[in-house]
Amino acid sequence: MTRIIAPLIGLGFAFVLVLGLFGTITTASEPATAEHEFHLAPKPLELASNGVFGKFDKQQLQRGFQVYKEVCSACHSIHRVAFRDLADLGYNEGQVKAIAQQWTTEQPSTNPETGEPATRKNLPSDKFPKVYANDTAARAANNNAIPPDLSLMTKARPNGAAYVHSLLTGYGESPAEVQKEFPKFTTPDGLYFNRYFPTLNLAMPPPLASDGQVTYADGTKSTVDQMAKDVTAFLVWTAEPKLEARHTAGLASVIFLLIFIGLTIGAYKSVWRNVKH
Amino acid sequence: MSFPWAKHYEPKAPVMKWLDDRLPLPRLVYNAVGAGYPVPRNLNYFWNFGVLAGAALVIQIVTGIVLAMHYSTDANTAFDSVEAIMRDVNAGWFLRYAHANGASMFFIVVYTHICRGLYYGSYKAPREMVWLLGVVIFLLMMATAFMGYVLPWGQMSFWGAQVITGFFSAIPVVGETIRVWLLGGYAPDAAALNRFFSLHYLLPFVIAGVIILHIWALHIPGSSNPAGVEVKGEQDTVPFHPYYTAKDGIGLGVFLLVFALFLFFAPNMLGHPDNYIPANPLSTPAHIVPEWYFLPFYAILKSFTVDFILPAKLWGVLAMFGSILLLFFLPWLDTSPARTANHRPRYRMFLIILLVDVLILGYVGGAEASKTNVLIGQITTAYYFLHFLVILPIVSATERPKPVANSITEAVLKGKGGTAPAKSAIEGSPNPMPAE
Numbered sequence: 021m022t023r024i025i026a027p028l029i030g031l032g033f034a035f036v037l038v039l040g041l042f043g044t045i046t047t048a049s050e051p052a053t054a055e056h057e058f059h060l061a062p063k064p065l066e067l068a069s070n071g072v073f074g075k076f077d078k079q080q081l082q083r084g085f086q087v088y089k090e091v092c093s094a095c096h097s098i099h100r101v102a103f104r105d106l107a108d109l110g111y112n113e114g115q116v117k118a119i120a121q122q123w124t125t126e127q128p129s130t131n132p133e134t135g136e137p138a139t140r141k142n143l144p145s146d147k148f149p150k151v152y153a154n155d156t157a158a159r160a161a162n163n164n165a166i167p168p169d170l171s172l173m174t175k176a177r178p179n180g181a182a183y184v185h186s187l188l189t190g191y192g193e194s195p196a197e198v199q200k201e202f203p204k205f206t207t208p209d210g211l212y213f214n215r216y217f218p219t220l221n222l223a224m225p226p227p228l229a230s231d232g233q234v235t236y237a238d239g240t241k242s243t244v245d246q247m248a249k250d251v252t253a254f255l256v257w258t259a260e261p262k263l264e265a266r267h268t269a270g271l272a273s274v275i276f277l278l279i280f281i282g283l284t285i286g287a288y289k290s291v292w293r294n295v296k297h
Numbered sequence: 298m299s300f301p302w303a304k305h306y307e308p309k310a311p312v313m314k315w316l317d318d319r320l321p322l323p324r325l326v327y328n329a330v331g332a333g334y335p336v337p338r339n340l341n342y343f344w345n346f347g348v349l350a351g352a353a354l355v356i357q358i359v360t361g362i363v364l365a366m367h368y369s370t371d372a373n374t375a376f377d378s379v380e381a382i383m384r385d386v387n388a389g390w391f392l393r394y395a396h397a398n399g400a401s402m403f404f405i406v407v408y409t410h411i412c413r414g415l416y417y418g419s420y421k422a423p424r425e426m427v428w429l430l431g432v433v434i435f436l437l438m439m440a441t442a443f444m445g446y447v448l449p450w451g452q453m454s455f456w457g458a459q460v461i462t463g464f465f466s467a468i469p470v471v472g473e474t475i476r477v478w479l480l481g482g483y484a485p486d487a488a489a490l491n492r493f494f495s496l497h498y499l500l501p502f503v504i505a506g507v508i509i510l511h512i513w514a515l516h517i518p519g520s521s522n523p524a525g526v527e528v529k530g531e532q533d534t535v536p537f538h539p540y541y542t543a544k545d546g547i548g549l550g551v552f553l554l555v556f557a558l559f560l561f562f563a564p565n566m567l568g569h570p571d572n573y574i575p576a577n578p579l580s581t582p583a584h585i586v587p588e589w590y591f592l593p594f595y596a597i598l599k600s601f602t603v604d605f606i607l608p609a610k611l612w613g614v615l616a617m618f619g620s621i622l623l624l625f626f627l628p629w630l631d632t633s634p635a636r637t638a639n640h641r642p643r644y645r646m647f648l649i650i651l652l653v654d655v656l657i658l659g660y661v662g663g664a665e666a667s668k669t670n671v672l673i674g675q676i677t678t679a680y681y682f683l684h685f686l687v688i689l690p691i692v693s694a695t696e697r698p699k700p701v702a703n704s705i706t707e708a709v710l711k712g713k714g715g716t717a718p719a720k721s722a723i724e725g726s727p728n729p730m731p732a733e
Contacts, residue, residue, distance in 0.1 A: 270561025
């Protein structure tokens with residue numbers, strides 16, 4: 021029975037697929053879109069944390085944190101990160117306490133006397149506060165767009181670190197070819213053209229507009245590219261704070277396993293020495 | 298069970314004798330994976346993958362149980378709890394990456410194990426039951442992996458659950474009702490997440506149970522072997538321990554090394570970036586794709602594009618489930634007297650085409666649905682079904698296989714140019730053989 025029914029089922033599926041094949045051949049291809057033609061893959065980005073031996077450059081993370089604090093944090097939260105985590109960047113206990121104390125956005129709390137909603141100063145044990153109370157407030161303040169939380173950004177986009185760096189440095193006028201090939205393509209008011217963004221039009225205004233926007237404490241020259249690199253390095257840390265521990269454990273594991281494999285090969289040779297196989 | 302020359306368990310220490318008279322568990326282990334199980338002496342490294350699959354399951358269960366101690370099964374807190382595991386739980390990042398990449402490793406191992414079975418005809422009589430139980434394990438694994446991917450409650454978790462439970466709505470008349478019943482609501486939400494977690498915790502233990510049946514069924518005829526001839530006598534076998542425990546040790550080391558390279562140096566390579574965005578029912582991702590190990594089946598689903606008697610979606614769902622269920626009939630579709638593809642050159646050619654075909658299906662499953670990709674998907678899907686249901690029965694009935702060696706020992710010695718042994722293959726036999 022199986023050998024009679026099976027070929028019939030197989031031929032049946034194949035027949036329906038051939039019908040579909042003709043359907044596919046006769047339908048016109050989807051017209052090309054401006055997004056498809058002009059969207060760019062991120063530029064390669066070299067960071068100290070890349071590669072098997074990668075470690076964070078703490079100096080760079082501190083600069084990146086400064087860019088985040090002075091520029092990004094006006095709209096974007098990093099609410100999966102706690103102030104205490106900043107110790108990883110090389111800040112001491114007092115500095116972490118001061119950063120938390122002086123953070124502009126305060127933690128939501130309740131007024132101990134009236135029970136009304138209130139805010140209080142941040143503590144090292146607090147997570148970074150959300151910038152907006154809710155999505156509606158975020159949309160209202162940002163031309164109907166929600167600034168995403170940045171804690172996981174470099175893991176939440178394909179080739180995330182390079183993407184963030186390219187996006188921050190990729191603003192510009194839309195080239196003439198876009199208009200020539202796609203006359204209907206426009207950048208509406210309140211959106212900004214950026215070839216690294218999937219839809220080419222982005223609600224975020226260019227955040228890093230000019231060199232020297234941030235004055236680095238360590239004297240590094242703050243070009244737009246430098247600031248973009250630094251804040252990207254910082255966001256790699258916020259997304260993967262245990263990266264260094266992972267790389268260290270990984271190297272130890274690989275060495276251990278290579279020795280283990282060597283020993284098992286020895287055991288295998290010894291056990292099988294008198295048996296042909 | 299097993300061969301008459303199998304070694305017998307003889308407890309030496311008094312406490313082991315005492316235990317053996319009351320609960321002969323050590324005897325069971327000895328006969329199952331110890332010196333009491335005679336195994337063909339000519340197995341190659343592809344025969345490591347059964348043990349490796351067992352190791353992968355153990356890794357998943359151990360890491361999974363600890364992760365469950367820190368995970369929160371609630372649509373509002375699931376994503377946050379996973380991030381808390383990554384940041385604040387001791388070695389939490391290790392546990393989660395081990396579990397997520399462990400699932401991929403499990404599938405790599407099981408796919409290799411299945412390919413081994415296809416190439417060397419391990420599904421053929423008298424081992425049909427071993428194969429059938431294996432397909433059951435594969436189905437259970439797919440269900441477990443799918444539900445596990447939903448638990449972090451990221452964008453791909455949510456939309457994957459939406460798409461996959463949507464398959465059931467393709468069933469005529471009652472489909473939508475079944476979908477709502479399975480999800481416990483009209484869309485994936487708290488109810489779905491809770492039941493997925495419950496089943497995701499349960500199914501690995503069901504898999505472990507079916508694995509016991511799988512090994513039990515295997516031990517009745519004994520392991521197959523690459524020579525394609527059954528065991529004839531004692532000279533054809535060696536005891537599982539220490540011979541194959543030693544060989545599996547190497548395989549385990551290499552497996553763990555590959556696993557470690559992914560876990561420590563590319564832990565997110567096999568995942569999807571969108572799953573680091575919390576689930577949002579109001580925002581659909583640009584491309585909804587399943588995990589890599591489901592991509593060939595996803596390509597089969599997407600390849601049916603015309604309504605012909607049945608709606609296209611139903612054809613796709615039937616074909617997708619059919620593509621796995623047809624494996625249950627494989628032992629009866631293949632009628633060739635020869636066991637391994639080595640003795641069936643024409644069949645081997647088609648089998649290699651199938652392997653390439655499935656890899657292309659995997660690519661198409663993950664690629665965007667452009668005209669060319671849909672065309673490639675339709676051709677490769679057609680080959681998949683034609684291979685198993687038309688080509689295989691015809692080729693196996695018409696091809697005259699190459700002659701098979703008289704025995705495993707003959708096959709082994711022919712390759713090495715040695716002399717025939719008198720009695721036993723193992724050390725201490727009357728005619729000890731020279732070392733390699």
